[in-house]
Amino acid sequence: DAKTTQPPSMDCAEGRAANLPCNHSTISGNEYVYWYRQIHSQGPQYIIHGLKNNETNEMASLIITEDRKSSTLILPHATLRDTAVYYCIVRGINNAGNMLTFGGGTRLMVKP
Amino acid sequence: DTAVSQTPKYLVTQMGNDKSIKCEQNLGHDTMYWYKQDSKKFLKIMFSYNNKELIINETVPNRFSPKSPDKAHLNLHINSLELGDSAVYFCASSQERGVWNEQFFGPGTRLTVL
Numbered sequence: 001d002a003k004t005t006q007p008p009s010m011d012c013a014e015g016r017a018a019n020l021p022c023n024h025s026t027i028s029g030n031e032y033v034y035w036y037r038q039i040h041s042q043g044p045q046y047i048i049h050g051l052k053n054n055e056t057n058e059m060a061s062l063i064i065t066e067d068r069k070s071s072t073l074i075l076p077h078a079t080l081r082d083t084a085v086y087y088c089i090v091r092g093i094n095n096a097g098n099m100l101t102f103g104g105g106t107r108l109m110v111k112p
Numbered sequence: 113d114t115a116v117s118q119t120p121k122y123l124v125t126q127m128g129n130d131k132s133i134k135c136e137q138n139l140g141h142d143t144m145y146w147y148k149q150d151s152k153k154f155l156k157i158m159f160s161y162n163n164k165e166l167i168i169n170e171t172v173p174n175r176f177s178p179k180s181p182d183k184a185h186l187n188l189h190i191n192s193l194e195l196g197d198s199a200v201y202f203c204a205s206s207q208e209r210g211v212w213n214e215q216f217f218g219p220g221t222r223l224t225v226l
Binding site: 036038041042043044045046049085087098099100101102104 | 143167202218219
């Protein structure tokens with residue numbers, strides 16, 4: 001699975017959009033981009049995933065660049081409860097065991 | 113209803129002991145996992161298991177062994193506990209391996225080895 005790079009921390013004002021970048025320049029054609037988050041002391045929670053098209057669900061939007069070398073997770077109206085560590089993960093369809101490889105993630109602090 | 117549950121939530125034990133952590137999922141999933149999160153907060157996969165296959169992360173010592181009495185349970189047994197085993201252990205499950213699937217995580221078990 002391709003390696004990902006994320007900024008270690010970011011701040012966002014409550015009610016504003018939080019844009020979390022992820023670099024995955026070595027991604028290959030059959031690898032998906034996943035986002036999970038971990039709120040303090042809880043287990044990780046799935047947010048969204050995509051292959052090459054932009055995706056949106058009730059939690060967030062995922063924008064993937066045309067060359068697929070980077071992506072951005074967008075929380076449109078961040079709340080204090082969105083304070084968490086956000087993990088960008090690249091996983092291929094041939095990944096044995098469907099194992100997720102978590103990196104350092106981005107610690108998002110939403111401030112009032 | 114809790115989707116993925118773990119017991120105990122906290123476990124404090126002495127070096128050299130053998131302990132188990134239990135995991136149950138009521139989602140009807142066929143694949144379960146164990147992850148370890150150390151003091152630096154890095155989350156690492158340990159095992160992936162369904163009724164056909166166990167996949168072990170090569171970095172996991174053989175003192176760790178998953179045991180599945182049935183499809184809804186994957187327990188983690190740890191023999192001869194060491195100080196470095198202190199961590200939070202997360203169980204997870206998913207519907208199936210494949211192109212994509214969402215993994216559901218349990219609340220974690222904080223293991224402290226003294």
